Amino acid sequence: MILSPSQRQKLDSSDDQLFYDYPRFVTHVDDGFIDQLTQLYGTLLQPNDRVLDLMSSWVSHLPDFAFREVVGHGMNAAELAKNRRLDRYFVQNLNTDPKLPLADQSFEAVLVAVSVQYLQYPEAVFAEIQRVLTPGGICIVSFSNRMFYQKAIAAWRDSTDTDHLQLVQHYFQQTPGFDKPTVVTQRSDQPLLLQMLGLGHRDPFYAVYARRQSLGGGVEESQQLLT
Secondary structure, eight states, X not given: OOSOTGGGXXXXXXXXXXXXXXXXXXXXXXXXXXXXXXXXXXXXXOTTOEEEEETOOSOOOOOSOOOSEEEEEESOHHHHHHOTTOSEEEEOOTTTOOOOSSOTTOEEEEEEESOGGGOSOHHHHHHHHHHHEEEEEEEEEEEOSOXXXXXXXXXXXXXXXXXXXXXXXXXXXXXXXXOOOEEEEEOOOSOHHHHHTTOSOOOOEEEEEEEBOBTTBOOOOEEEEOO
């Protein structure tokens, strides 16, 4: 078990479906973060991949590839319906039902963008991600330092960005069937004084990705620093 019961708790314990019932047609990270994410997807994804955009919304930040299929999941049907990159979608609360209504080994890629902090049972969700990935398929988890504070779990809410990177790595490492994860980071290069004054702020970019193991076995963990 990765998390204790207290670490899974949210400040707002009301039904998540109520919180996400109203569509939010906004982006939750800045343009620099979005550009970095699209670049990373362009490096790691392949044309004709089948992609699952887990915990998605009205935009997916995908590169201009012709994918075989993009399936979206989220908590708000209106947001998902507006997402032009999705071929189909489904609405489901993973905190109450982590079982994905998807076939084994049906995707080459699973994406989780700026949402992992809300998972109360990440062990179950990452096991499902591993199940629906093809051998050698990739899961890419990205995040910054923003969140809906009242809906983030305590393990995330009460820790640092470095802790978040370690936590997501643990999610992969504790899920049988994943290779060792790779970490990608780009912290803000603005002087601390400017950040404290709210001037020239840029969202930090973090990503952790890993592949479902194939018959060839695992690969060594590595770390990348974007410039």
